Amino acid sequence: MSWNRRRVLGAAVGAPLGLRVGAAMGADDRGETPRAVSVAELAKVAAAPVLRAEELPAPVTIAAMELLRNGREFLVRVRDRDGVEGMSATNSMHMVYLHPIFVGRIAPFFAGKDARQLEDLLWELYRHADNYKYQGLALWVCVAAAEIAVLDLLGKKAGKPAGELLGGVKRREIAVYTASGTRGNTPEEELADLKKLVAESGAKALKFRLGGRMRRDSADSRPGRSEALIPMVREAFGPDMTLYADSNSSYDAEEAIRIGRIMEKYQYAFYEEPCHFDDLEATRAVAEALAIPVALGEQESSEAGFRRMIAMRAADIVQPDLHYYGGFIRSLRVARMAAAAGMPCTPHMSGSGLGYLDAAHFASLLDNPVPFTEYKGNSAIPISSPTSSLKPEGGIVRIPTGPGFGITIDPAYLHEARPVRAS
Incomplete structure (x- = not known):
């Protein structure tokens, strides 16, 4: 053609x-x-860079990230040290099989991290504890669930739609x-x-x-x-x-x-x-x-x-x-x-x-x-x-x-x- x-x-x-x-x-x-x-x-x-976090001058330190379940649905809740929360709904039809990876390998990584550094953290998470060996749906469904919750948190901290932090x-x-x-x-x-x-x-x-x-x-x-x-x-x-x-x-x-x-x-x-x-x-x-x-x-x-x-x-x-x-x-x-x-x-x-x-x-x-x-x-x-x-x-x-x-x-x-x- x-x-x-x-x-x-x-x-x-x-x-x-x-x-x-x-x-x-x-x-x-x-x-x-x-x-x-x-x-x-x-x-x-x-x-x-994709993420624009310049309007958040102070660190947004993640205190906790947890996976919740209600019936068939899995949710992620992330909280910073000021008590502000971000939420995401996971791809539950796969998380039902993948939740050990999220709970054991993904959520702990984010504890204590500055959410403003999310873009760089995604690469570090990929490298962390050989997570790259899970490359594919098993890893990225879990990462997406965490990322979307952190973006929700950052938008709430900035008082803006998450999309405005992602190029507008x-x-x-x-x-x-x-x-x-x-x-x-x-x-x-x-x-x-x-x-x-x-x-x-x-x-x-x-x-x-x-x-x-x-x-x-x-x-x-x-x-x-x-x-x-x-x-x-x-x-x-x-x-x-x-x-x-x-x-x-x-x-x-x-x-x-x-x-x-x-x-x-x-x-x-x-x-x-x-x-x-x-x-x-x-x-x-x-x-x-x-x-x-x-x-x-x-x-x-x-x-x-x-x-x-x-x-x-x-x-x-x-x-x-x-x-x-x-x-x-x-x-x-x-x-x-x-x-x-x-x-x-x-x-x-x-x-x-x-x-x-x-x-x-x-x-x-x-x-x-x-x-x-x-x-x-x-x-x-x-x-x-x-x-x-x-x-x-x-x-x-x-x-x-x-x-x-x-x-x-x-x-x-x-x-x-x-x-x-x-x-």
Whole structure:
């Protein structure tokens, strides 16, 4: 695929069929021309500081960090020596297995540290006690939970939204796409589910799953399901609905291209993880063959891996997961590298905790977003905000504007939560 062709794609990601390509991205999006960049150049871009803590002249010394559990949900509470607290909701579907790592290796590290040094502390935590040997979801889900709580604490100490400490909030309203997590049902069943999700959220965009997930033989979850579903969803929702589809590493390059051609025919807006996520060469072959933009990055856990992905142009859209990749600071470095290469970035949402709200906050900070951000339903954690309903209204989530991340967890819910021990 030529650079010029990819420039057009960059402008058209997420465009309803009736929109002009040049206007597709909207006022917030750059639609910049993709640029060839080296791994070394990307490393320099990523190295610039992300966190701005200059307005906190005195140390913010962490007195304690603890993991709490209420039912299925895990929360992190961090407290400084003045008694100010920060909170985060973890990726609970993984923390249920990973809590010994958090309690034994992550939380103790932060005791006595100055929270203003969070950015540098993330690297020291990576090195500490050989934590780097846990590289991947096992480490970074735990680090993200700690980082988000510390950012909430810093925002509350500064009396500002956490986003203002992370480069500044660019937009307060985030258009979302609703996402189905189902695979293996019939096309008719999936279509009924999608209609329900759209009705509940008011979203103007949606995503569903294709293929058989991490298959070695490229077989579908049900014979013919993907080929039937792709046109069925377009016909049901019409030309003004933006459509995405995610194969979750289902295909080899040849089959991914075949499925992608069907998606092109029905003008889908992006194609997520068509090949095995760690086979960058296969994914690049698909991206080069298709006009539809390819998104990748949910499973990546290494900054060096993202540098290589972007430099070799393995995909068209860079897609870090905030919880799988270790939080806002690391993910914003990825977004910055993508912007340097003229590529859009969008957060992947791992559906747990307050993931939908974390993703919306992240999208509010980006210079290079796509028009819609992933949404998989509200959390079971009872939260409130005086500045946002914290749910989609007409397909829009309004970013809360209070200190920290601008939300309050129901005190009764917190009172019921119990500390988690390492064993």
